[in-house]
Amino acid sequence: MTIYRGHLVHIAGAPSLPRSRDHLVSEPDGALVVDAAGRVAYAGSWADVPAAFARDTVIRTGGCLLPGFVDTHLHFPQTFTTDAFGGGQLLEWLEHCVFPAESRLSDAAYADVVARAFVRRRVAVGTTAALVFGSAFPAAQDALFGRTLEAGLRIVSGRGIQTVGSPSAAALLTGEDEAIALTRDEIDRWHGVEASGRAVEARRALAQVAVVPRFSLSVTTETLRRLGDLYGEVRAEGVYFHSHLNENDRPDDGEIAAVRDVFGVRDYLDTYDGLFLTGSQRGGETLLGRRSILAHAVHTHDRELGRLAETGSSIAHCPTSQQFLGSGTMPWRRTVRSGVTIAMGSDIGAGDEWLIPRVLNDAFKVHMSEEGLLATAIDPAQLLFLGTLAGARALDQEDVFGNFDVGKEADFVIVDPTRQDGFAETLSFAAEQGPEAHLFTLLMGMREASVAAVHVRGRRVAGPE
Numbered sequence: 001m002t003i004y005r006g007h008l009v010h011i012a013g014a015p016s017l018p019r020s021r022d023h024l025v026s027e028p029d030g031a032l033v034v035d036a037a038g039r040v041a042y043a044g045s046w047a048d049v050p051a052a053f054a055r056d057t058v059i060r061t062g063g064c065l066l067p068g069f070v071d072t073h074l075h076f077p078q079t080f081t082t083d084a085f086g087g088g089q090l091l092e093w094l095e096h097c098v099f100p101a102e103s104r105l106s107d108a109a110y111a112d113v114v115a116r117a118f119v120r121r122r123v124a125v126g127t128t129a130a131l132v133f134g135s136a137f138p139a140a141q142d143a144l145f146g147r148t149l150e151a152g153l154r155i156v157s158g159r160g161i162q163t164v165g166s167p168s169a170a171a172l173l174t175g176e177d178e179a180i181a182l183t184r185d186e187i188d189r190w191h192g193v194e195a196s197g198r199a200v201e202a203r204r205a206l207a208q209v210a211v212v213p214r215f216s217l218s219v220t221t222e223t224l225r226r227l228g229d230l231y232g233e234v235r236a237e238g239v240y241f242h243s244h245l246n247e248n249d250r251p252d253d254g255e256i257a258a259v260r261d262v263f264g265v266r267d268y269l270d271t272y273d274g275l276f277l278t279g280s281q282r283g284g285e286t287l288l289g290r291r292s293i294l295a296h297a298v299h300t301h302d303r304e305l306g307r308l309a310e311t312g313s314s315i316a317h318c319p320t321s322q323q324f325l326g327s328g329t330m331p332w333r334r335t336v337r338s339g340v341t342i343a344m345g346s347d348i349g350a351g352d353e354w355l356i357p358r359v360l361n362d363a364f365k366v367h368m369s370e371e372g373l374l375a376t377a378i379d380p381a382q383l384l385f386l387g388t389l390a391g392a393r394a395l396d397q398e399d400v401f402g403n404f405d406v407g408k409e410a411d412f413v414i415v416d417p418t419r420q421d422g423f424a425e426t427l428s429f430a431a432e433q434g435p436e437a438h439l440f441t442l443l444m445g446m447r448e449a450s451v452a453a454v455h456v457r458g459r460r461v462a463g464p465e
């Protein structure tokens with residue numbers, strides 16, 4: 001057993017987003033007891049640590065103990081393309097910045113450089129679990145999975161599937177047969193893999209695989225039909241589905257207009273729901289379900305939100321990226337009301353911030369700035385929920401990690417506010433006003449520098465050289 005002593009903060013139990021406030025635990029003199037298997041044995045006040053643990057190793061952190069952050073949408077091959085100038089919105093940025101940058105990962109040695117950098121960035125910001133949009137190239141994906149497992153982080157990822165595209169995306173395209181074969185091969189090789197060969201269920205393993213078409217515009221109806229068949233076969237093993245949805249609505253030539261134009265569907269979501277033929281006729285099996293996560297959902301109709309909720313699918317909300325590409329923002333109240341699970345995504349590289357609390361800071365500001373009566377002040381417990389437990393729920397692994405409930409695997413971040421100029425004083429002033437004020441200042445104010453240590457399954461993780 002190891003006891004970590006510090007200001008312990010988490011959302012206990014399994015509340016809905018609106019109820020998370022009632023589940024906020026904040027123990028200024030708290031303790032997290034981690035057993036030899038890396039599980040939470042106790043989380044609460046230091047004074048109440050059971051006597052049985054009293055003589056175990058105590059680590060005085062001098063800071064805050066938070067559950068590890070969960071990033072449900074970021075792009076591995078865009079590690080070096082944050083803040084790339086595309087001269088326009090989504091489609092221009094893809095064309096001018098992203099497709100050329102992602103093509104460079106065809107060089108396996110370069111891909112390994114990117115994979116190491118990607119893992120280092122994740123460790124630096126305490127993102128213990130992530131749903132990672134992958135590279136088109138199998139060797140690059142091998143580097144990503146291999147480096148992530150070496151470090152000991154959790155990952156769900158899949159190669160980005162593209163079967164149609166402009167000349168600038170040429171290197172990223174494959175034929176229909178190859179798209180399916182490469183995806184199937186990646187599932188065989190990486191779904192349910194552990195670094196140590198330790199036996200766990202595939203659905204709980206550190207490395208798991210997703211089926212990831214870039215977006216509807218990068219695939220054909222033939223690809224969608226065959227991905228539906230494939231997903232039907234592997235869904236029961238816990239394989240994920242991940243893509244983008246309703247991001248850019250510029251009239252006439254934006255993403256959503258193009259999807260309607262190309263497929264002739266009512267709504268964008270229909271293309272992922274097996275209804276991708278003209279007039280939203282059924283052409284194949286649905287890709288939606290409990291392990292399906294769609295990024296953005298900025299311009300989504302109530303019918304689509306209802307369908308996401310009823311299938312148990314989730315939304316990766318990416319406010320930083322949405323500001324960068326001028327996409328607008330996910331309508332907060334309407335999306336919450338639909339009952340769909342909402343988690344956070346940095347969307348690196350359209351998002352230029354890796355630290356999930358900085359993405360939460362953007363979420364707070366954009367929803368506070370929604371028009372008129374739609375303006376919402378998201379409370380601090382909801383912010384913490386979004387960056388931790390909601391991510392675990394979106395990944396369908398809420399029984400494994402996401403908070404400090406006894407028996408869960410101990411994924412946590414130690415935040416040391418003295419590592420950030422002036423922050424310790426600001427935080428202790430906030431703490432005098434109570435737990436919610438402390439949490440709000442902690443999440444809104446913390447920067448990467450204050451992430452002092454990162455643990456997955458109780459084991460301290462370190463990035464590669």
Ligand SMILES: [Zn+2]
Binds near residue numbers: 073075244295350
């Ligand atoms: Zn994205």
